[in-house]
């Protein structure tokens with residue numbers, strides 16, 4: 001499709017967009033009385049209007065039923081988490097028994113490492129991406145320390161080639177082969193938080209397992225953003241947060257995936273009563289008898305006030321479906337890319353989009369290196385109602401999230417960007 005940098009053309013794209021009306025289902029902050037153009041759904045998604053009623057329901061049940069709410073609320077709290085797997089499993093391409101919701105992302109990665117990172121004297125190395133999200137780096141370092149190894153020996157980072165912004169698949173595969181018999185675990189972010197690069201989860205998982213390692217994925221930037229087939233791709237385990245593309249609110253609950261083939265294995269895990277056989281949970285027995293499936297990794301009774309917004313979101317995703325989201329995602333991301341190139345030409349600037357240009361290797365994010373511009377351009381955009389984020393040294397990340405961004409937003413953004421550059 002040939003794009004045009006005009007409001008009429010952007011409006012025409014909006015009129016053809018079957019998801020356009022979802023914009024009205026979200027609450028947008030305002031700047032100078034006008035709703036913002038929101039590009040940071042890769043950090044914190046907007047609040048869906050329906051979410052408040054899910055939280056109010058629990059507050060009301062708590063007020064009127066108190067402890068009885070555990071069993072007699074309309075959505076009883078004791079098995080509230082069971083409302084997730086049916087829909088959530090479709091979002092990540094899993095069997096319902098393979099997903100659960102609990103804790104937060106880094107905590108879940110640590111807990112899953114208990115089961116899936118069991119180093120031995122000869123097989124103890126972890127392959128990860130260079131410049132993984134810092135929390136993942138701290139998680140790797142502390143896990144390796146905990147097991148008595150040295151991070152500089154046990155953690156193998158896959159580097160970008162000189163002058164390149166993204167990691168090549170061939171380099172990941174070569175590193176897996178090179179580490180070979182020493183490799184215990186491969187754990188990579190499915191979508192890199194900084195560049196927006198999407199990794200080939202299926203191929204990397206198969207290669208890691210062929211080398212005899214377990215393969216897990218941090219799907220913080222992938223869940224609700226890319227098509228996932230975790231079961232079919234034979235992924236060992238994965239975890240994600242729900243507050244980015246899944247709009248469940250700041251710091252909210254995380255989702256986990258454990259492949260079916262591990263459900264009846266004797267993998268070690270840290271246990272608690274919420275992972276115990278559901279029928280017998282309140283018999284207060286001394287011996288742990290895990291729930292079959294990913295639910296067996298739960299530990300504490302769940303914070304239902306935090307699950308409520310996640311449930312609102314999962315139900316919205318079930319209505320929309322990942323296919324429709326991805327169709328719009330690709331079109332709006334390409335339109336944003338086009339707008340950036342157009343403005344770049346008009347103002348003779350020098351933006352470098354460091355996210356891969358191949359649609360197979362990117363999703364809902366373009367990271368732009370603003371050569372020749374400074375932090376003042378970021379400040380100008382924020383002041384003028386464009387919410388973006390800034391990452392050192394000079395990168396802005398733009399996530400045109402398909403559920404609530406419009407093509408007209410992309411056009412408006414281009415005009416504000418142009419003014420911001422010319423205003424210097």
Ligand SMILES: Cc1ncc(COP(=O)(O)O)c(C=O)c1O
Pocket residue numbers: 104105106107133135136189193218220221241251
């Ligand atoms: C890739 C990635 N990993 C881990 C985290 C940390 O998540 P949490 O603070 O929920 O543990 C984030 C975002 O904050 C992230 O983007």
Ligand SMILES: Nc1c(O)cccc1C(=O)C[C@H](N)C(=O)O
Pocket residue numbers: 042043044193220251
């Ligand atoms: N969770 C965040 C927070 O509480 C404050 C600031 C940023 C965050 C984020 O989630 C950042 C996000 N993971 C990122 O990709 O940058």
